[in-house]
Amino acid sequence: MASAFVAAFEILSFGAIIVLVVLGLGIIASMMGIFNFAQGEFVLLGAYVTYLAYSHGVPIWVGMVAAPFVVGALGFVLEALIIRRFYAAPIVAMLGTYALGLIIREAVRGLIGGFYLTVPEPIGGSIDIGTMHISAWRFTIIVITLLVMAGCYLLLSRTNFGLRMRATLENPSLARASGISTPLMYGATFAFGSALAGLAGALIVPVFSLYADLGIRFLIQGFVAVMVGGVGSFIGPVAGAGVIGTLSAALPWVMAPVVADVLVFVLAIVFIKFRPQGLIAGKGV
Amino acid sequence: MPKSISVVKQALDANDGGEADIAMAERGPANRAEGKSKGQATGHARAGRKILPIVEGLVLLAALVAPLVLQDYLTVFATRVIILALFALSFDLVWGYAGIMSFGQALFFGSAGYGVALLARDVNVTNIFLVLPAGTLIGLAFALLLGGFLLLGRHPSSVIFVSLGTLTGSYAADRLARGWYYLGGQNGIPSIAPMSLGSYEFSEGPAYYYLVLGILVVVYLLCRFLVRSQFGLALAGLRENEQRIAFFGYKTQHLKAIIFTIGGAIAGLSGSLYAFHEGFVWPNMVGVVVSTQVVLYVLFGGSGTLIGAVIGAVIVEGVSFWLSDNYRDIWPIILGVLLLLVILFRPLGLISFVLGERERVGSFGAKIKEKPNAAP
Numbered sequence: 001m002a003s004a005f006v007a008a009f010e011i012l013s014f015g016a017i018i019v020l021v022v023l024g025l026g027i028i029a030s031m032m033g034i035f036n037f038a039q040g041e042f043v044l045l046g047a048y049v050t051y052l053a054y055s056h057g058v059p060i061w062v063g064m065v066a067a068p069f070v071v072g073a074l075g076f077v078l079e080a081l082i083i084r085r086f087y088a089a090p091i092v093a094m095l096g097t098y099a100l101g102l103i104i105r106e107a108v109r110g111l112i113g114g115f116y117l118t119v120p121e122p123i124g125g126s127i128d129i130g131t132m133h134i135s136a137w138r139f140t141i142i143v144i145t146l147l148v149m150a151g152c153y154l155l156l157s158r159t160n161f162g163l164r165m166r167a168t169l170e171n172p173s174l175a176r177a178s179g180i181s182t183p184l185m186y187g188a189t190f191a192f193g194s195a196l197a198g199l200a201g202a203l204i205v206p207v208f209s210l211y212a213d214l215g216i217r218f219l220i221q222g223f224v225a226v227m228v229g230g231v232g233s234f235i236g237p238v239a240g241a242g243v244i245g246t247l248s249a250a251l252p253w254v255m256a257p258v259v260a261d262v263l264v265f266v267l268a269i270v271f272i273k274f275r276p277q278g279l280i281a282g283k284g285v
Numbered sequence: 286m287p288k289s290i291s292v293v294k295q296a297l298d299a300n301d302g303g304e305a306d307i308a309m310a311e312r313g314p315a316n317r318a319e320g321k322s323k324g325q326a327t328g329h330a331r332a333g334r335k336i337l338p339i340v341e342g343l344v345l346l347a348a349l350v351a352p353l354v355l356q357d358y359l360t361v362f363a364t365r366v367i368i369l370a371l372f373a374l375s376f377d378l379v380w381g382y383a384g385i386m387s388f389g390q391a392l393f394f395g396s397a398g399y400g401v402a403l404l405a406r407d408v409n410v411t412n413i414f415l416v417l418p419a420g421t422l423i424g425l426a427f428a429l430l431l432g433g434f435l436l437l438g439r440h441p442s443s444v445i446f447v448s449l450g451t452l453t454g455s456y457a458a459d460r461l462a463r464g465w466y467y468l469g470g471q472n473g474i475p476s477i478a479p480m481s482l483g484s485y486e487f488s489e490g491p492a493y494y495y496l497v498l499g500i501l502v503v504v505y506l507l508c509r510f511l512v513r514s515q516f517g518l519a520l521a522g523l524r525e526n527e528q529r530i531a532f533f534g535y536k537t538q539h540l541k542a543i544i545f546t547i548g549g550a551i552a553g554l555s556g557s558l559y560a561f562h563e564g565f566v567w568p569n570m571v572g573v574v575v576s577t578q579v580v581l582y583v584l585f586g587g588s589g590t591l592i593g594a595v596i597g598a599v600i601v602e603g604v605s606f607w608l609s610d611n612y613r614d615i616w617p618i619i620l621g622v623l624l625l626l627v628i629l630f631r632p633l634g635l636i637s638f639v640l641g642e643r644e645r646v647g648s649f650g651a652k653i654k655e656k657p658n659a660a661p
Contacts, residue, residue, distance in 0.1 A: 035445060085629060091386055091444055095584065096628045098577065103621035110614045216573060220456045223449050258464030265457040269435075269450050276440060 002132050011249040013138040016145040017204055018221060018245030019238055023152060024196030025222045026229070026237025031169040031189050033231075034086065034093045038078075038101035039222065040215025041108075042194045045071050046201025048108050051119050051210045060122040060206075067202035068195040075194025079187045087186075101215070109212035121206040141203050148199065149238060156234055165189055221248065224268045230278020239279050244268060337644050340636070341592050344599075348498055352491040362606060364494045368559045370598040371501050373582040374508060374591060375551035380580075381588030382512050383544045384524035385436070386448035389455030390552055390579050392431065393424035395571025396458065397553035398560035402474040405561075411481045417557055424553015425546055432545035437538050441527075452573065459572030473567030480561040489562065497558055501595075504551060508591055511547070520544055524589075581624055587634025590645055596636060 025039045046067040053063025078100065086093035121137035156162035167175045168185035176182050201214075208214060221244060229240020244264065251260035272278070348367065352360045376390045397420035404410045404419060435442055435450045442450075462468050469475070479486040487493050511517055522530040523537055531537045560566045569575060578601075586597020601620070608616045631637060633645065 035449070082625070082629070091448070092628060092632065094386070094445075094448065095580070096625060098580075099621050099625040099628060102577075103618055103625065106615075106617035106621060110618065220453060220573070224453055227446065227449060256464075258461060261460045261464065262457045265453050269453055272446060272450075273434065273438065273442070276443065276446065 002130075005132055006134065007250075007253055009134050009138070011246055011253075013135075013142055014249035015242055015245030016142045017200070017207070018218075018225060018248070019241040020141070020145045020148065020200040020203065021197065021218045022222045022225045022229075022237050022241035023148065024193040024200070026226050026231075026241070027152070027196065027234065028190060028193035029226050030232050030234065030237060031165065032087070032186065033090060034083065034097070035090065035223065035226075036083075036193070037094055037098040037219065038104060039097075039193075039197050040217075040219030041101040041104035042071050042075065042197035042215075043201035043204075043218055044108055044210075044212070044215040045074070045104060046198030047119075047205035047208075047210050047214055048112070048201075049198070050202040050205050051112075051117055054119050060119065064122065064199075064202040068199040071198025071201070072191045072195030076187050076191035078194075079190035080183075083190060084183070084186070101219075105212055105215060112210065112212065115211065117210040119205045119210060137206055141207075144203060148196070152196070153234060161188075220265075221245075224265060224272075227272045228268050228278060230280045233280055236278055236280040243279070336640055337590070337592065340596075340639065344592060344595060345502065348501075352494050357490065360491055360494055361489045362602075364489065364497055364562055365559070366599055366602045367494065367497045367501055368555050368562060369579075369582065369602060370595040371497070371504060371555035371558070372552055373579055373586070373594040373598040374501075374504060375548040375555065376579045377583045377588055377591060377594035378508060378512070378551070379545055379548035381583060381590070381594070382517065382524060383520045383541055384444075384527070385541055385545055386444060387451045387545065387548065388448045388573075388580065389431075389451030389453070389458075389576050390548070391571055391573075391575035392451070392455040392458050393428050393549040393552035394556035394559070394575060394579075395462070395566070395568075396427050397421070397423040397556035398566040398570050399462065399468060399474070400553075401557040402477045402560050402566045403468075405477045406474060409478075411478050411561075413480050413482045413487065416480060416561070417554060420557025420560075421550050421554045424556060425550035428546045428549020428552070429542075432542050432549065436542045436545060441538060452576065455571060455576045456573050459568050462568040462571055469567075471568065473565055473570075475565040477560060477564050477566070479564070487561065493562060497562075500554070500558070504554070505591060505595070508551075512591065516540075581620070583634075584624065585627060585634055587636030587640070587645070589633070590636050590640065593634050593636035597634065600635065 021039075021043055024042070025036060028034055028036045028039070049067040049070050050060060050063040053066065054060050082096065082100065083093070086096050121135075123136045123140050125136050126133040127136050127139055154162075156166065164175070164180050165185055165188065167178070168180055168182045169189070172182050175185070200218075205214075222241070225240040225244040226237045227240070228243055229238065230236035247267070248261070248264045251263060254260075255263075351363050355363060372390070372394055375393075376387060379385045379387045379390070400423040401416045401420045404416055410416060410419075431451065431454050435447050462473070463471055479488050481487065487496060512520065519530065519535055519540055522533075522535075523540060527537055556570070559570070582597040582601050583594045584597070585601055586595065587593025605616055605620070608619070612619070627634060633642075637645065
């Protein structure tokens, strides 16, 4: 019983991490039609900002709060300078954002070297429930993920800003005619997606430690999750992330980790092949 | 198929308007075989079209004399570059000509490398006439499986799906190779026995260099023939406007699967050459790093021209080698910035500095008997 509970917690917390990473990716992919290959590097940057704060003696949580803003601001600038040119051609966008990601990744590698740098958990220790111990920080990640998910949903579906964002992405010319500044909205959407990646990076760095290839690992998992969930809605990628995250965390409990690792990808690709629209089809929030 | 050439040409040229259509039909016959066209190269319409053979000749010449002027360790490096150029060629066929974004080309490169490494390690087979075909076949088989799965089917696959599918395949293979003890895990398979021909062993050096150069030239010529054939015309149509080609009755998915498989076979050939040249294989060879590296070569040099892929591989590897002494740390950053600049401002790659759009697209198929302006 106890071990089953611990396993369930592990699976849940890993699922939450994947959801967190995929949120930003999904918003950019669904709303803007761009598969952002630099998203993994935005995660890396978020982690790096947190590490930077820690290594300069600033409390870690300050770094974690700062990370989404720093990465979001960078995303806004990059959108205005570079990403904006790619809207017409999704494949070129993939290559362009890949180049961006390469620059960011190698810059970070140059800064930290080939090391694995650890950042302690801001909330250490464990939560004891009876005889079971679960990591307090992982529990915090789950809670924050839930809050962020709810926040994103409310932002997109209930606020004026979300409405304008959706209007811009659904029908740009009509939105422009209605007096919405579409370039600003595109920039804001991209910045928002980047900020989510930055937040994800900041939160997971105590768990995974900081290294230059941190982003790649999540990038591919994230893409697969977005495709499984279905591009075009907010809820689709989240559902896909839940499925992929749960599977990648759960399968190693029942089979050799190597096989499980590969099996998740194979299953996902087969699933997408036969259901290209994903788990949740259709537009909407 | 020949009858439909002019039809497909219309599809290709529809964006440029009728004039280009006529021009294309006009220069169709001339550009097909360089040797023949020399004699008939008259008239100003063809005057600007002969840069490509010059570039190809210069590259070949440079490649031929390279071992004579280079020091030994540089010849070894040059051999590696030639092998990578062969690899780049395979990606260029798939992306530059058919418009299939294969972000996992290293899967075929690396799996063939692993395959021949296993042959050498476990079965002691290193004969060049066995291992190279074996590597090619492995690449072909994997490409057929993956390409068949991703590209064929009742619903045509989206470009995004294919690119992510190949990327995921490559990533998954990387993870598998890292975790599988039989394949050597993280360390890969070290000290593979050299490739042999009878009692002769191909070790690093001029002999190996000329061997791979010979293979590159043969494969290059085959590819050149392929992309200038009617099959190549259909592929170019596919790249420019897939739907229109489908409406003409071509089975676009089959065409794509075929070229994808051919690309995989070439990648397999280069992968097996690479494995024997380096003497070891390691998980990166199947992974995302090498997959994206080949994308870099081709984008840099110029996709859609075969020589562009070769030039891209030579330049990227050459500059990286040259800079690696002093600027090792920042070179990848420079590479990323250059790549971004190329994508933003020179989407056709460096080759487009010397090569016009018309020559890049080229002309196709056999000589057309009908009057050129009868097309519309």
